[in-house]
Amino acid sequence: MNEKTVRYWVDIANYDLKTAYAMLKSKRYLYVGFMCHQSIEKLLKAYYVKRLKDIPPYTHNLLLLAEKSGIYQYFSEEQKDLLDELEPLNIEVRYPKNKKILFRILSNEKCKIIIKETEELFKWIMGMLKKK
Numbered sequence: 001m002n003e004k005t006v007r008y009w010v011d012i013a014n015y016d017l018k019t020a021y022a023m024l025k026s027k028r029y030l031y032v033g034f035m036c037h038q039s040i041e042k043l044l045k046a047y048y049v050k051r052l053k054d055i056p057p058y059t060h061n062l063l064l065l066a067e068k069s070g071i072y073q074y075f076s077e078e079q080k081d082l083l084d085e086l087e088p089l090n091i092e093v094r095y096p097k098n099k100k101i102l103f104r105i106l107s108n109e110k111c112k113i114i115i116k117e118t119e120e121l122f123k124w125i126m127g128m129l130k131k132k
Contacts, residue, residue: 008054009046013039017122020115023054029106033089036118038061041085043125050129055095060090071128079124082117 020035037060045056048069057068064084065073075083106114 009042009049010126010129012047013042013122014129016042017115017119020118024108024111024115026109029108029111030102032111033086033106033114036114037086040083040118040121040125041065041090043105043122044069044071045128047125047129049107062087071125074128078117079121082121085114086118 016035018037020032020039023029023031023035041062043058044062048054048056048065051069051071056065059065065070066075066083072080082126
């Protein structure tokens with residue numbers, strides 16, 4: 001595994017975060033959370049590759065990726081809470097059993113908060129990537 005692979009994961013993580021903003025602008029709130037989840041997932045995979053020099057696990061589980069990569073131990077409580085909040089948005093949005101509930105939860109204001117917190121975590125993980 002090399003820097004090219006890390007760059008690949010970082011680039012698509014960036015793309016996903018920008019897509020979250022586009023979804024907010026177009027008021028597709030279900031997909032704001034999904035794309036925030038995707039951006040953090042891919043950034044965690046970049047960290048995994050950089051630190052362990054191996055292929056990341058084929059999983060969407062943020063907690064598992066964070067723990068296996070070794071970064072979870074450095075997370076603040078707020079960052080851990082954000083992982084917990086983003087985790088169900090991957091599956092729930094793709095296979096929404098309770099679409100009405102999600103629509104109520106993922107309001108414009110809530111999505112703005114999720115994006116802001118995701119962007120902060122994104123920047124923090126990028127800082128950790130530069131340290132390794």
